[in-house]
Amino acid sequence: MNDILSSLLLFVIGVIAAVINVNAGGGSSLTLPALIFLGLDSATANGTNRIAILMQNVSSIYTFKKAQYEQFNLSMKLSLITLPGAIAGALVAIKISDELFNTILGLIMIAITLTMIFPASKSKKNDDTENKKITIPLFLTFVVVGFYGGFIQIGIGFMLMAILNKMMHFSLIYVNMHKVFIVFILTIPPLLIFIISENINWYWGISLGLGNALGGWWGTKHSIKKGDKFIKTVLSVAVVIMALKLMKILPF
16 A cells, blocks of 8 residues: 555544544544554554544644633643653553453443443532532542553543543533543653654654544534534444454454
8 A cells, every 4th residue: 555545544544533532532443553554563553643642632622612612720730630640651561461451441441331321310410610629539540541541542531531421520522621631631741752762653643643633623513513412422332342342342
């Protein structure tokens, strides 16, 4: 496959992955295999994918801001909490077999989907105000999520959605608004580490990133326009597909 066709392929995959990422998560389960298919080793594919994630979330943040969905102070506070974990995750390798890791993660993804689909109890209604107390359990949870995001990134959107919706009680539109900002910030340190270690292919990264930016814009506009119902639909489909793929039930 020549470079032009490869770029077009990455662009299209980037659009699809970004729509999934903005409204749910797991889009990197499409982009990472695509980069490896084009000949990149796993470390370089992991680093290159961060360029696309960064471009996607810049586009999505701008779209949310333009639609007047913004809580900058809280988004930044939550993002900064994730940074120590993100840096550690990018530097440390976890000793676990791929097969066991994928099976466990697949089961977690299904569990998260169920918690997002079923409505919260009446005593825990959604509250989209910015004045949220950062408790110690919440603080530690974001540190752990930051570590996971720095290490592998795939599926971090699902985890953030569960935390922001179930622990902080945001509606799904605000969940996604905070999610894309947090992922944007926590992507920066690992990306710098991958750049310094020369595990980046800029050509493929920018090709993929342009698709991600377009998908981020489109996916964000539709999540704002159609609300929680649309987000839950994309979330449910994305999580089930990713879970089945991780457990090697699907052939692709």
